[in-house]
Amino acid sequence: MHPARKRRIRLIVALSAAVILACALVYTSFGASDESVQPSQLTGAQPGVSYQLTGKVADGSVRERSGGVDFRVRDREGSKSVPVTYTGAVPDPFREGREVIVTVRRQGSMFVAERDSLITKCPSKFTEDTNQKS
Amino acid sequence: MDIVAALVILVAICGVAWIVSAPLRWGGERMQAEVSDRVAELRAHRDAKYREIRDAELDMQTGKLSADDHRVLDRQLRAEAMEILRELDDAER
Amino acid sequence: MATVGRALLILALVVAAYGVLASIYGARAQRPEWVASGRRAVYAVAALATGAFAILEIAFLRSDFSLSIVASHSSTTTPTFYKAAAAWSSQEGSLLLWLWLLSLWSSLVLFLTRRQLRLVAPYATAVLLGFAAFFAGLLVFKASPFQTLAMVPAEGSGLNPLLRHPSMMIHPPMLYSGYTLFAIPFAFAIGALITRQVGAADWIRSTRRFALAAWFFLGIGVMLGARWSYMELGWGGYWAWDPVENASLLPWLTGTAFLHSIMIQEKRGMLKIWNISLVLTTGILAILGTFLVRSGILDSIHAFVGSSLGGPFVVLIGTMIAGSIGLVVWRREALRSENRLDSMLSREAIFLANNLVLVGLAFVVFWGTFWPLIAEALTGSRRALGPPWFDRYTVPLAIVLVLLSGIGPLIAWRRATAANVRRNFLFPVALALLLGVVLAAFGVGSRPLALAMFVCGAFVVFAVGQEFWRGVRVRRAMTDDGPLAALLALVGRNRRRYGGYLVHVGMAVLFIGIAASTAFNATTDVRMNPGDKTTVGGYEFTYDKPTSGATFTQAGNIEKISFGAIVTIRKDGKTVASLRPERGYYPSRDASLGPVGRYFEGEATSEVGLKGGLQRDLWTAMTPNIRALQPVIDEGDKVLGAVIDELPPEEAGALLGRSLRVLIERYEAKPPAATFRFITSPMVTWLWIGALIVFGGGLIAMWPAPDAARRRATAKLAARVAEDLGRTEKRAETRTA
Numbered sequence: 006m007h008p009a010r011k012r013r014i015r016l017i018v019a020l021s022a023a024v025i026l027a028c029a030l031v032y033t034s035f036g037a038s039d040e041s042v043q044p045s046q047l048t049g050a051q052p053g054v055s056y057q058l059t060g061k062v063a064d065g066s067v068r069e070r071s072g073g074v075d076f077r078v079r080d081r082e083g084s085k086s087v088p089v090t091y092t093g094a095v096p097d098p099f100r101e102g103r104e105v106i107v108t109v110r111r112q113g114s115m116f117v118a119e120r121d122s123l124i125t126k127c128p129s130k131f132t133e134d135t136n137q138k139s
Numbered sequence: 140m141d142i143v144a145a146l147v148i149l150v151a152i153c154g155v156a157w158i159v160s161a162p163l164r165w166g167g168e169r170m171q172a173e174v175s176d177r178v179a180e181l182r183a184h185r186d187a188k189y190r191e192i193r194d195a196e197l198d199m200q201t202g203k204l205s206a207d208d209h210r211v212l213d214r215q216l217r218a219e220a221m222e223i224l225r226e227l228d229d230a231e232r
Numbered sequence: 233m234a235t236v237g238r239a240l241l242i243l244a245l246v247v248a249a250y251g252v253l254a255s256i257y258g259a260r261a262q263r264p265e266w267v268a269s270g271r272r273a274v275y276a277v278a279a280l281a282t283g284a285f286a287i288l289e290i291a292f293l294r295s296d297f298s299l300s301i302v303a304s305h306s307s308t309t310t311p312t313f314y315k316a317a318a319a320w321s322s323q324e325g326s327l328l329l330w331l332w333l334l335s336l337w338s339s340l341v342l343f344l345t346r347r348q349l350r351l352v353a354p355y356a357t358a359v360l361l362g363f364a365a366f367f368a369g370l371l372v373f374k375a376s377p378f379q380t381l382a383m384v385p386a387e388g389s390g391l392n393p394l395l396r397h398p399s400m401m402i403h404p405p406m407l408y409s410g411y412t413l414f415a416i417p418f419a420f421a422i423g424a425l426i427t428r429q430v431g432a433a434d435w436i437r438s439t440r441r442f443a444l445a446a447w448f449f450l451g452i453g454v455m456l457g458a459r460w461s462y463m464e465l466g467w468g469g470y471w472a473w474d475p476v477e478n479a480s481l482l483p484w485l486t487g488t489a490f491l492h493s494i495m496i497q498e499k500r501g502m503l504k505i506w507n508i509s510l511v512l513t514t515g516i517l518a519i520l521g522t523f524l525v526r527s528g529i530l531d532s533i534h535a536f537v538g539s540s541l542g543g544p545f546v547v548l549i550g551t552m553i554a555g556s557i558g559l560v561v562w563r564r565e566a567l568r569s570e571n572r573l574d575s576m577l578s579r580e581a582i583f584l585a586n587n588l589v590l591v592g593l594a595f596v597v598f599w600g601t602f603w604p605l606i607a608e609a610l611t612g613s614r615r616a617l618g619p620p621w622f623d624r625y626t627v628p629l630a631i632v633l634v635l636l637s638g639i640g641p642l643i644a645w646r647r648a649t650a651a652n653v654r655r656n657f658l659f660p661v662a663l664a665l666l667l668g669v670v671l672a673a674f675g676v677g678s679r680p681l682a683l684a685m686f687v688c689g690a691f692v693v694f695a696v697g698q699e700f701w702r703g704v705r706v707r708r709a710m711t712d713d714g715p716l717a718a719l720l721a722l723v724g725r726n727r728r729r730y731g732g733y734l735v736h737v738g739m740a741v742l743f744i745g746i747a748a749s750t751a752f753n754a755t756t757d758v759r760m761n762p763g764d765k766t767t768v769g770g771y772e773f774t775y776d777k778p779t780s781g782a783t784f785t786q787a788g789n790i791e792k793i794s795f796g797a798i799v800t801i802r803k804d805g806k807t808v809a810s811l812r813p814e815r816g817y818y819p820s821r822d823a824s825l826g827p828v829g830r831y832f833e834g835e836a837t838s839e840v841g842l843k844g845g846l847q848r849d850l851w852t853a854m855t856p857n858i859r860a861l862q863p864v865i866d867e868g869d870k871v872l873g874a875v876i877d878e879l880p881p882e883e884a885g886a887l888l889g890r891s892l893r894v895l896i897e898r899y900e901a902k903p904p905a906a907t908f909r910f911i912t913s914p915m916v917t918w919l920w921i922g923a924l925i926v927f928g929g930g931l932i933a934m935w936p937a938p939d940a941a942r943r944r945a946t947a948k949l950a951a952r953v954a955e956d957l958g959r960t961e962k963r964a965e966t967r968t969a
Contacts, residue, residue, distance in 0.1 A: 037621040041614035057616040071759040094467040106531050124533050148239040155276045162268035180348050200706040203644045220953050
């Protein structure tokens, strides 16, 4: 086979493989990903569907129990909150007022968290410093 | 701002200005000497070429390069090395 | 001093801007004195950045709370080592560290190449100073580390106790060294494109060591983060596909591809477009990584909340992308390959496949990381991908990568014949397959992907072993060296090759460790009281008894209260380990929480109990149920709160100390239940060992050959080449005669 033709075939095969991989990625991304929401967006949540809930831990809402912790998550700016029951490792920085990310599924009026999916954001170090300037 | 701080800043400005403007104040010969170090460049080329020759030899000895391919490659690399050596001789003179 | 610091940064910005203009002018007008002036501007920026950084460090070490970032990130009770490191735990300090490191490496590379690369270096200087000016500009206008406070507080907030770990402190400088070092090949690539010098390999030769150093430091930074996560956080894992973790991995992946691919350009003048694209992409990803950690645009555990720096970074990254694409398209003629791929079964083809796999991995990681933003742009709602999705694609790609890293060192150049393949591959492949069969017989086949990784990893180890063996044999045939001397000489004289082979072995061991520990680990979360026991992964974990204690600061105040446990681990009745997991409580500075209560409303850290070993790790962390102690805490708050303000400080301190001691003793006497996490993780230590081998190999590859050895080698070769020269000239003479 003419070398130039061989090269073109190789290029086509390689490009096709890349395109197939890319399509596979894109296709599965929609199916495998969870919608990222804040508590106020969960009013229309469908039972059984996974959501990635972000927000702050509501003050006074943390109740520890065997194997996990129950708490409420509220909007970053706002007071609408939802109850979450979580089983798994509780991250060290977890406490009231901190920002968290947790994957939840609705069960009745409660949101059940996926095991070990609780992430507490490191308390802000890189914040806009509103302190006094000089 | 206290006087020490002001002095330090002044020294920094002067120091930076002096360092940065130095080449602009040199004469032509000093600049030439800085710029033309063809010899060093050629030496670096030569060393790299020698390494390539040795690499090719090791490749052949460990079975990564067929004897025929090595012969061709070795000849080509040595020719390139000779060329560099010739230029180096001229530059060093 | 803050004024001096700020002035130095302003001066750095001005000098950097000057240097950009001087270098470009000098290059275009062919005025070498202006080019030299531009280069010296880099040295000047390095000096100024050093000065500014020194001022910042001194402020931290002296606990000078008049500086805003010192007050918010350090305290008088912070140990000295962490005070020094706290400098870069802030946004502003970390940007200054970036500028300082960039200017240092830039000075080094420009000094080393000051008499070479006359065409390329000025533009590289301009690019590097452009980065310096960008960061200096951020430091001057948007994120000044030298902002002062109108009212100087007596005490600082202190460093987040989660960060009080040596790994965590070295992690940022390692990462930033990696990022800034990758800026150097990027800058020289831009210069080579502008001056149409991309055909020659000169710019690669001069900057290869910096690319290798960048790869080295970035890799260490990533590993330190993983190690810290495993040792310090309470979840027992080392990688979570967190966006910021991924952002540091991306340039490492493309950088690895670049380091391999340039070998092909040097040997056969091929893959030029690949190489230039890889190095430009790596530089862009390095800046992207720097940006991501401080942007807040993605939800991450490292979510250092967004600041106004996002805008400038997006502009910089956009400029880098547009400029890179434009330059590559403009110079595509000069990037044509000098040779063609002769066969798919050749080392060139394997390197190409290697490029594809690494770029594929990078694409998967990039896609998954930025998916929330892409989805939002496409559908209006944010969506997030979790670790299972990442694993689905990265695991098979990683297996192929390991396989290629074994094939690469063995396969012949240009065209591998059947005889050649048999000679080189028979032994390693046979041994690896045999191992696979044995493992499958032992039940490892239940996890096919892990088994595949074990077989491929073993193949790499056997392949590299064979290479070392053959090399030593060749050497001994030429000299009279004994085996050890031959090995040392072989590696010493071919550092890049054998250092690189060692890196492959290290990566294989690392991936074997990852595969074993992910596929075969056993994890349990269980609530226990003293005396309870549970079985995990074939080991029996017993909660023997509680422990408690306090650590004191130098001034005698209680810095941390810890509640812990003694856990005994037995297998088949024999005691294997005794671990002491703990939870530490650092007080909040908020006095309204109560003098006792504030200890449990501040930061909490986990002290992990770990028994490591080559075969498996036994890992445990615990969280006591503090709620059960709440009545005691409340009582303490009530009693103390009433009197503590009335007492003089020493008496108040003593009273608080006594109350806390009562609480601590109470914990040991009547411990509430505690939640334990127990993990048995096979061969996870191989991960860390593999990483050490990788870095050892990298060091060997980077190490410059000592002059004496080089002179000896070149002298011998010079003699032979001169002989050839003599022969050729004589032949030429006889022909013309």
